[in-house]
Amino acid sequence: MSAPTPTPTPVIQARGLVKRYGHVTAIDGADFDLLPGEVLAVIGDNGAGKSSLIKALTGAVTPDEGEIRLNGEVIRFNGPQDARAHGIETVYQDLAVAASMDIASNMFLGRELRRPGPLGSVLRMIDKKRMREEAAAHMADLKIGLRSLTQSVETLSGGQRQAVAVARSVAWARSVVVMDEPTAALGVKESGQVLDLIRRVRDKGLPVVLISHNMPHVFEIADRIHVHRMGRREALIKPSDYTMSEVVAIMTGALTVDQEHGGTVVADARAAKAAGVRPN
C-alpha cells in the first residue's frame, strides 16, 4: 500500500447514495467526490442514473439512503432552493432563460436588487442600473463580451445564451457550478467558446461538475472523470491515464477499473472485443 498523500477536503462528497422509485433503483449506492478547483466530468450511458445522481447533489431529489457532505459538513437539502442557498448553482441543458427579457434581468431573475431607501422598501422599486452594472462586471470577469446588457436574450446566439446562463450561475455560486450538457445544443465554434468559459470558471477557483455525452469535450477539459454505470460510480479516473475508447468501454461495462491495483483496466475479454478494445 502506498503512503497516503494529503488530499484536500472534497467540496462535495457523497457516500452510498440510494434512491428508489418503486421497483426501480435510480441510484444504487453511488459515491461522489468533487475536489476544490477541478473540472469533474460525469459521464455514463443513457439510463445509467447520471441525472438522478445530479438531482440528489443539487437538492432536486432527496436520497433514501447515504450521506452528502458539503465542505466536510453533512448536509440534507430540502429542495433545489436549499442547495442554491448553500452555493450550489446549476446550468440547465435547456438554458432556463426568459427569452424576451434582457441579459441583466435574466442574471438577477428571482434575486432582483431593490433601490435603496423608501423607493425600494416601500415602493419595491428594483435597481435596474445597479443590476446592469453588476451584470456587466460579472460578464467582464468571465471575459464575455456583449455590447449591451439591455438586449433581450432572444436576440443572442445559442452560445451567447449559454454564456449568459453560465455567468448567472457563476455569479451566485459560492461552492460549485453544475453544468448539464452545456454544449449539447451548440455548434463547434460555440462549444469551443463555452469550454473556454468553463476553464475560466475553474481558474477563478470554482469547481465545475460537467455532465456531458461528448467524449472529446470531456477529454479536452476535465481534470477527472466520474464514470457512472448502473446507478453507481464505476470509476473515478484521470483522462491522461486512459484512452477515449477505454473510457467508453468502462462506461458500457466492457472494461472495469481495478482501483485497488492502481487503476489497471481489467477486461471482460468478450465484451471488450465486442466494444473494439484490445484487452491488455
Next chain:
Amino acid sequence: MTTSTAPYGHLTGPTPLRRLVAAPTAGPLAALVLACAFFSLTTDQFLSGGNFSLIIQQVMVVGALAVGQTLIILTAGIDLSCGAVMAFGSIVIARMAAQGTVPPLVAIVLGLAVCGGFGLVNGLLVKLIPLPPFIVTLGMLNVAFALTHIYSNEQTVTDLPGELTFLGNTFPLGGTDVTYGSLVALALFAVFAYLLSSTSWGRHVYALGNSPEAARLNGIRTGRLTIGLYALAGLVYGLAALLLISRTGVGDPQAGQTDNLDSITAVVLGGTSLFGGRGSVLGSLVGALIVGVFRNGLQLMGVASIYQTLITGVLVILAVTVDQISRKRTR
C-alpha cells in the same frame, strides 16, 4: 475591456432609435396617433377636449378589464370570464346598496371581494388541477352570467345611492369636464405599469409568461404567482364593476356581455402577445384607446356602428399578424 477582442463581441447593440422602433408599444402608439390625425382632418368635432373626455369615458370600463386581462395574457393564459364577473360584481354592489341591507361602502367592498373570489377560483383551477385557462374561464363565464341573472331576478337595479355613482361625477380640467372614473381608470393603468416594469413581482410575471420552467428553476414560486395573478385580475374586474355602475347609473344584469372579447381586443391591439411574456398594460391602454378612437371617429363621420365592429375585427387580425411576423424576425 474592449468588446471587440472578446469571443462574443461580434454582436452590435441596438441604437436608441432602433430600440424605440422595436419597442412593443411603438406600433400601436403610431396607429393611435395616425387614427387621431385622420379623424381630426376628416371631422370637425373630433379634436376637442370634450370629445377626448367622452372617448376615455367610453373606453374606461373595457380598459379596466383589459388591465386584468393583460395580467392573465402575460402568463400565456386567457380570461373569458372577465365581463361576466364584472357584471355579477356590479349587480352585487348595486342590489346590496339599493336594498339598504348594508352601507354602500360595504356593498362596494363585498362586490370587490366577490370578483376577487371568482379570480381566485379561476387561478386555483388553472394551477392546481390543472386545467387550460380557456376552459376554466369559459365555465366561470357561464357561472357568473347565470348568478347575475338569478341574483338580480333579471331586474335592472335603479335608485342607487350617491356613493356608488360618485365616480361618474365630473370636475373641470382646462375647460373640459372629466369624470373621476376616468382618473381612476388611468391610475389603475399607471399602478400596474409601475408594478410590471419596476418591481421583482413584475419581472417574475414576465419570466413566468416566457417559460414557467425557467421561472421555477430560478426560484420563482410559479404556483403562488399564477393563482395570485388570477385573483388580482378578479379584483381589477371588481373595480371595473364600480366604473360600470358609475357610468350607467344602474345595476344592469345585461351589461358586459361582449366585454370579455373587447378586453382581449384591446390587449392584442396593444401589442401584448397571446403566447405570453411580452407586452404591457400601457400597450393595452393604447389598444383600448384605438378601439375607442375608431368607434368615436367613425361615428362622427356617420359610419354605421356595424361597420365600426367590422373595422375593429380587421384591426385585431392585423395586429396579431404584425405580432407573429415580428416574432419570427427576432427568433
